[in-house]
Amino acid sequence: MALLTFDTAHKPRQSYASMAVLLAAMLVFPFVAAQFGNSWVRIIDMALLYIMLALGLNIVVGFAGLLDLGYIAFFAVGAYLTGLLASPQFAALLESVVNYSPAMGDALVALFGESIRTEGIHLSVWAIVPLAGLVAALFGALLGAPTLKLRGDYLAIVTLGFGEIIRIFMNNLNDPINFTNGPQGINLIDPIRIFGVSLAGEAGSKATVFIGGVGIPSVNAYYFLFLLLCIVTIFMTSRLQHSRLGRAWVAIREDEIAAKAMGINTRNVKLLAFSMGASFGGVAGAMFAAFQGFVSPESFSLTESIAVLAMVVLGGIGHIPGVVMGGVLLAALPEVLRHVVEPAQQALFGKVIIEAEVLRQLLYGLAMVLIMLNRPAGLWPSPIKEDRPVAATDKDEKEEEAVAS
Amino acid sequence: MSELMLNIAGVNKRFGGLQALTEVGIKIAKGQIVGLIGPNGAGKTTFFNVITGLYQPDTGTFELDGKPYSPSAPHKVAQAGIARTFQNIRLFGEMTALENVMVGRHVRTRQGVFGAIFRHGAARREEAAIRARAQELLDFVGIGQFGNRTARYLSYGDQRRLEIARALATEPRLLALDEPAAGMNATEKLALRELLVKIKDAGITILLIEHDVKLMMGLCDRISVLEYGKLIAEGVPAEIQKNQAVIEAYLGGAY
Numbered sequence: 001m002a003l004l005t006f007d008t009a010h011k012p013r014q015s016y017a018s019m020a021v022l023l024a025a026m027l028v029f030p031f032v033a034a035q036f037g038n039s040w041v042r043i044i045d046m047a048l049l050y051i052m053l054a055l056g057l058n059i060v061v062g063f064a065g066l067l068d069l070g071y072i073a074f075f076a077v078g079a080y081l082t083g084l085l086a087s088p089q090f091a092a093l094l095e096s097v098v099n100y101s102p103a104m105g106d107a108l109v110a111l112f113g114e115s116i117r118t119e120g121i122h123l124s125v126w127a128i129v130p131l132a133g134l135v136a137a138l139f140g141a142l143l144g145a146p147t148l149k150l151r152g153d154y155l156a157i158v159t160l161g162f163g164e165i166i167r168i169f170m171n172n173l174n175d176p177i178n179f180t181n182g183p184q185g186i187n188l189i190d191p192i193r194i195f196g197v198s199l200a201g202e203a204g205s206k207a208t209v210f211i212g213g214v215g216i217p218s219v220n221a222y223y224f225l226f227l228l229l230c231i232v233t234i235f236m237t238s239r240l241q242h243s244r245l246g247r248a249w250v251a252i253r254e255d256e257i258a259a260k261a262m263g264i265n266t267r268n269v270k271l272l273a274f275s276m277g278a279s280f281g282g283v284a285g286a287m288f289a290a291f292q293g294f295v296s297p298e299s300f301s302l303t304e305s306i307a308v309l310a311m312v313v314l315g316g317i318g319h320i321p322g323v324v325m326g327g328v329l330l331a332a333l334p335e336v337l338r339h340v341v342e343p344a345q346q347a348l349f350g351k352v353i354i355e356a357e358v359l360r361q362l363l364y365g366l367a368m369v370l371i372m373l374n375r376p377a378g379l380w381p382s383p384i385k386e387d388r389p390v391a392a393t394d395k396d397e398k399e400e401e402a403v404a405s
Numbered sequence: 406m407s408e409l410m411l412n413i414a415g416v417n418k419r420f421g422g423l424q425a426l427t428e429v430g431i432k433i434a435k436g437q438i439v440g441l442i443g444p445n446g447a448g449k450t451t452f453f454n455v456i457t458g459l460y461q462p463d464t465g466t467f468e469l470d471g472k473p474y475s476p477s478a479p480h481k482v483a484q485a486g487i488a489r490t491f492q493n494i495r496l497f498g499e500m501t502a503l504e505n506v507m508v509g510r511h512v513r514t515r516q517g518v519f520g521a522i523f524r525h526g527a528a529r530r531e532e533a534a535i536r537a538r539a540q541e542l543l544d545f546v547g548i549g550q551f552g553n554r555t556a557r558y559l560s561y562g563d564q565r566r567l568e569i570a571r572a573l574a575t576e577p578r579l580l581a582l583d584e585p586a587a588g589m590n591a592t593e594k595l596a597l598r599e600l601l602v603k604i605k606d607a608g609i610t611i612l613l614i615e616h617d618v619k620l621m622m623g624l625c626d627r628i629s630v631l632e633y634g635k636l637i638a639e640g641v642p643a644e645i646q647k648n649q650a651v652i653e654a655y656l657g658g659a660y
Contacts, residue, residue, distance in 0.1 A: 243516065243520070243532070247504060255496070257495060259497075261480075262508055263479075276518065
């Protein structure tokens with residue numbers, strides 16, 4: 001990490017240079033990767049979404065020190081919101097409402113117009129993104145409210161339960177009113193359309209997006225959108241970190257009682273942490289739904305919550321560049337393995353001995369254990385702040401030892 | 406007695422079967438240093454925690470600077486103008502000394518999410534003012550050169566000073582110190598004493614729990630003595646020294 005530094009407070013020139021280099025590399029990446037097939041870009045698209053998730057979770061876990069094991073719930077909320085408001089699903093919902101109570105159905109039709117009977121609701125991305133953020137933030141506060149007095153393990157258990165509740169709701173909220181279509185999930189979600197350009201490409205274009213006459217693959221178009229959102233997320237979270245609120249969050253993490261005694265309204269500040277974290281999760285979820293075109297409860301299991309938490313912890317809890325790196329590693333590496341391991345075994349042994357999925361789990365576990373043993377603060381932790389001369393104290397100790405012996 | 410800064414009366418606090426405080430009250434005049442002493446387990450810290458909102462009293466009336474305040478939550482007490490330190494130091498260990506003091510400014514500043522993200526003019530000015538004031542306070546308590554150090558790597562005496570600076574950052578009218586000299590050597594105690602006098606001269610009233618009788622006698626304008634959750638004496642240090650009940654409480658009846 002010596003080459004790249006993001007410590008803007010202490011080495012501003014170096015870190016802005018690092019950012020410029022990284023940005024340039026990120027802008028060129030899809031064009032290079034596309035030479036090896038679109039699936040590579042697709043992997044990075046997903047990695048970018050996971051980075052957004054990890055950065056959102058980092059506010060809750062990293063800054064405010066509130067262990068949240070149900071974070072994927074907010075991702076689910078954003079995704080299902082998009083599924084409901086940007087697909088034919090609302091027509092199915094309306095049908096079930098009409099069966100249940102015709103008067104309510106008529107009221108909905110009167111409110112949204114006749115077309116929802118057959119086509120559902122199709123909101124534009126400009127409405128979906130803020131809405132997903134807001135609704136997820138609301139859910140964040142809802143989760144936060146009952147957990148305000150809980151800490152550590154107890155908080156983890158309650159948040160874990162919340163994550164499961166949301167998933168089970170998604171699974172069962174298809175009767176009597178069909179909100180989520182149950183285990184089958186919601187299909188045919190609109191791709192994102194920006195200024196009339198669909199990022200999935202128009203029908204018959206073989207998933208090519210034409211922007212001003214230049215055609216790029218759909219995955220690349222999504223890549224740039226997600227990259228932009230990631231940069232916005234990084235910008236927002238780092239600004240939050242270095243603000244009055246960010247300090248209050250860290251103060252709560254360090255010593256809640258002292259934070260209270262310093263006049264911090266810990267209830268409000270903690271709720272705000274939950275809400276802010278959740279809103280990033282919600283936006284990422286909305287993007288996920290539009291990108292996949294399909295959501296189902298399976299995508300939001302506990303394993304996913306743990307994976308996102310692992311990104312934060314492995315990368316460097318509370319340190320934004322570390323979290324981003326954790327996200328890249330844990331989101332992209334398994335996919336890379338999938339593409340490399342099986343062909344490699346095929347070439348070496350003539351058959352596949354260990355399946356990529358099995359190996360992925362093995363390596364995942366092994367990596368986590370090794371990292372927690374050797375680098376408990378994460379791969380790229382916050383730089384040590386104090387100007388304490390570390391080397392000098394070491395030397396003093398050695399000298400003392402020498403004298404003693 | 407001149408005008409009262411703190412006027413507390415009739416505080417009762419019961420933990421299950423233990424009556425920790427019985428009808429305890431205290432009056433502190435503006436600009437004074439008032440000490441609260443008593444043998445171990447007398448209820449000093451409990452009383453402190455009640456005043457600062459950490460424990461909920463069963464009964465009691467609370468008045469700060471002539472206005473009633475409700476010790477229903479610590480942050481409300483801090484807002485009302487009472488700042489405290491802790492018997493066992495409670496700093497924000499992973500933050501720098503400067504950041505610790507900056508947290509103390511939280512209650513007197515107001516920028517929220519919008520200001521944090523967009524850093525408009527008002528937010529920038531507020532942030533700069535917070536930083537400047539925090540540095541001033543570090544200088545005031547004499548650890549201005551350690552602003553960049555992580556709080557938990559500071560020396561013990563400096564951590565105590567930092568806690569005082571952080572409390573001062575909340576612009577208190579009353580500063581409540583829970584055993585600030587605990588664990589200090591003679592030199593550090595002398596320096597602490599100078600600092601407390603300096604704070605008093607800056608117009609801040611001080612309530613002090615301390616075991617070091619020598620320090621208390623020289624420093625305090627008045628002293629209250631607690632034993633078994635009851636107030637047994639109150640007066641100027643010279644009176645307290647001669648008070649029979651106090652001597653018995655500390656040394657036993659035979660003396």
